Amino acid sequence: MERPDFFELKNGEKVKLPFSDKEYQNRVASLRKVMDENKMDMAILTSMHNVAYYTGFIYCSFGRPYGCVVTQNKIVTISANIDASQPWRRSHCDNVIYTDWKRDNFLRATVSIIGRDDPPKTIGIENDHVTLDIKDKLNSIFTFSNFKDISTSLMRLRMIKSDEEIEIIKNGARIADLGAEEIVQHIKPGQSEIEIAIQGRDRMEREIVKTYPGAEYMDTWVWFQSGINTDGAHNPKTNRKLQSGDILSLNTFPMISGYYTALERTLFVENVDDASLKAWDANVKVHKRGLELIKPGVKCSEICAELNELFAELGYLQYRTFGYGHSFGMLSHFYGREAGLELREDIDTVLEKNMVISMEPMIMIPDGKPGAGGYREHDILVIKEDGTENITKFPFGPEHNVIKN
Numbered sequence: 001m002e003r004p005d006f007f008e009l010k011n012g013e014k015v016k017l018p019f020s021d022k023e024y025q026n027r028v029a030s031l032r033k034v035m036d037e038n039k040m041d042m043a044i045l046t047s048m049h050n051v052a053y054y055t056g057f058i059y060c061s062f063g064r065p066y067g068c069v070v071t072q073n074k075i076v077t078i079s080a081n082i083d084a085s086q087p088w089r090r091s092h093c094d095n096v097i098y099t100d101w102k103r104d105n106f107l108r109a110t111v112s113i114i115g116r117d118d119p120p121k122t123i124g125i126e127n128d129h130v131t132l133d134i135k136d137k138l139n140s141i142f143t144f145s146n147f148k149d150i151s152t153s154l155m156r157l158r159m160i161k162s163d164e165e166i167e168i169i170k171n172g173a174r175i176a177d178l179g180a181e182e183i184v185q186h187i188k189p190g191q192s193e194i195e196i197a198i199q200g201r202d203r204m205e206r207e208i209v210k211t212y213p214g215a216e217y218m219d220t221w222v223w224f225q226s227g228i229n230t231d232g233a234h235n236p237k238t239n240r241k242l243q244s245g246d247i248l249s250l251n252t253f254p255m256i257s258g259y260y261t262a263l264e265r266t267l268f269v270e271n272v273d274d275a276s277l278k279a280w281d282a283n284v285k286v287h288k289r290g291l292e293l294i295k296p297g298v299k300c301s302e303i304c305a306e307l308n309e310l311f312a313e314l315g316y317l318q319y320r321t322f323g324y325g326h327s328f329g330m331l332s333h334f335y336g337r338e339a340g341l342e343l344r345e346d347i348d349t350v351l352e353k354n355m356v357i358s359m360e361p362m363i364m365i366p367d368g369k370p371g372a373g374g375y376r377e378h379d380i381l382v383i384k385e386d387g388t389e390n391i392t393k394f395p396f397g398p399e400h401n402v403i404k405n
Helices: 021-037 048-055 105-114 132-141 151-159 163-185 193-211 227-231 274-293 300-314
Strands: 042-045 067-070 075-080 094-098 122-125 146-149 221-226 247-253 263-269 356-359 362-365 373-376 379-383 388-390
Touching: 021 042, 021 048, 021 067, 021 151, 042 048, 048 067, 048 075, 048 151, 067 105, 075 105, 094 105, 105 132, 122 132, 132 146, 163 193, 163 221, 163 247, 163 263, 163 356, 163 379, 193 221, 193 247, 221 227, 227 247, 227 373, 247 373, 263 274, 263 373, 274 300, 274 356, 274 362, 274 373, 274 379
Parallel strands: 042 122, 075 094, 122 146
Antiparallel strands: 042 067, 067 075, 221 247, 247 263, 356 379, 362 373, 379 388
């Protein structure tokens, strides 16, 4: 039996994607403008965030390569046969499926899209995602082509959100608040991190289904940390049981069609000691000041510098652990970081309309010291023409989040 290296399959009907056809057309037009400015004949996108951003399709790799080929007149996703026609149904563009019968059929499918008669002179690739193995194989196929990084330019495009993107991010922030409200109801001594986290996750997923009934549902999660487990911002939940007086870190992360939003809050179980209250108050002061500093026309590094000075005045700068905030959009905890829009000392990006950024100061006082634990607050702000909109509504600070159930 002769089995193909690649083929097309239109099984079923195209489904409603998270954004309008016009939205995807605008995104692809901007991509092609970047290609034109850089004299690229073709771009091969391989990351989850860029494939999803330009096509609507969020792939599940499981060790297989996925991609999207873009020319000035074509855009085609390339997916593995294990997914059948789901990538075609979930893409606003065409799709080619490669099979596993031979090694490197992904590359053969890539060549099939553009043909062999007119090889591209310059190809855009994502240097921050393409492996050395894939790069070597691309070199072996496109022997007369030059490769040029396109990832930084595409990141800059993604940093400015459309109105449709902002709407989905706002819904995500609302749903994160609902998850936090559910979690707070279950906080009491003897309850475990994992069981409390499950309650918040389930509440958010049900609300996502209600708000977006035609979507695919994946990756919504909660990190609910207590005691020593609060020392890292990305520490997974455990089976630790809460105790009276524990510091808590509540983190809800709804995912809507690849768009991640976050709510993070410091809480205490039943009571808070004086040293912890002092540290918590200091972090809240920095958080409030940070919310005031975020506005159009301000450099990220300038915000960072002023907040560092405030932390120093309060006596806690030595306990600060990471940057003060980051961009939101097509991203998750394992793809899509827009590093050009982070509130760090080395980022001089100027904030402008339709950027979406968090304010999230954190300090970590080591175990054994008074007030030990990790303190973190987190709000999401949309940059407007002449100000900002804070789309996070869940309250923060000691007056709200010493939980007595």
